[in-house]
């Protein structure tokens with residue numbers, strides 16, 4: 498229950514912070530909506546391709562603050578997704594093994 | 600035993616998710632097979648050189664979802680490999696020390 | 702209390718290490734002040750866009766050492782910020798749920 | 804004691820894995836020694852600027868394997884360095900506070 502609550506909180510905040518980034522980069526750097534969302538995700542997950550980078554001073558300053566605030570949130574959001582998929586797979590393998598043992 | 604099971608599950612899912620990415624980028628972005636695999640690994644380990652980046656809208660959208668799903672898995676896959684190598688080395692050093700003490 | 706102390710220590714060291722990087726890249730690579738700070742943050746959070754990269758040998762060597770020393774610090778600084786925001790949101794959601802249950 | 808042993812093991816393996824990468828990229832991609840070391844560090848710490856990237860097929864394949872093996876090691880090497888610096892600072896702050904309290 499608590500874990501579901503935490504993931505829902507993470508989902509909510511992730512959506513919120515990506516919306517802010519998308520809106521900011523669209524307005525200030527003049528990129529398209531998808532490009533601005535794409536850049537926000539690429540930045541806060543620390544992938545950082547560099548195909549889009551802020552050219553204005555406000556954009557660079559915002560990006561510094563955006564990373565400080567958002568990086569921990571996106572790492573926190575992405576980690577349980579991976580764990581969930583691995584745990585699912587693990588359960589499946591272990592059930593099969595139990596069957597073979599009996 | 601459980602740890603081996605977990606690593607095998609991680610290996611399986613990692614291979615699966617890299618296969619999906621390789622196939623997608625080969626088909627949609629038109630990159631070669633090795634380049635598509637290389638890009639998938641560079642992306643999901645968050646290295647993100649930027650020598651290859653998605654140019655199509657579908658490619659950008661897929662990459663966002665791909666990172667959300669795959670990043671935690673690849674981090675989970677890479678971490679125990681490093682730990683295993685370090686633990687091996689640590690055992691070797693500690694055995695040598697025990698010998699010197701006796 | 703101890704947690705506040707730790708965050709204050711992290712804030713202090715983060716500011717200090719970013720100041721060193723900013724000063725170094727401004728002096729050695731000849732970038733503007735904001736660009737030098739921006740590059741230091743982009744590097745130590747491992748985003749690494751590549752819009753700025755060291756061109757001199759001293760700059761490359763410094764960057765290697767800078768990452769070894771600073772990466773753990775910035776990851777340590779950014780993580781609790783994300784956790785704080787998520788915990789705040791979680792509290793809010795759980796309080797609302799308790800009200801609905803009564 | 805054990806912690807020191809672990810860090811020494813990490814230092815040893817990190818030096819070893821960086822030497823392998825440096826030698827490989829120097830030989831196969833034809834980069835200078837410092838550039839090859841710089842690229843190895845930038846890759847395994849996941850910064851990934853993209854100012855250097857492998858151009859040959861062998862180079863791309865090696866980089867995939869290199870990341871799988873080395874990423875966990877370098878993250879394991881860099882993390883305790885950051886923790887050590889933060890703990891040092893924390894001790895200093897707490898000692899000063901104790902003095903003020905008395």
Ligand SMILES: [K+]
Pocket residue numbers: 543544545645646647747748749849850851
């Ligand atoms: K990166």
Ligand SMILES: [K+]
Pocket residue numbers: 543544545546547645646647648649747748749750751849850851852853
């Ligand atoms: K990058």
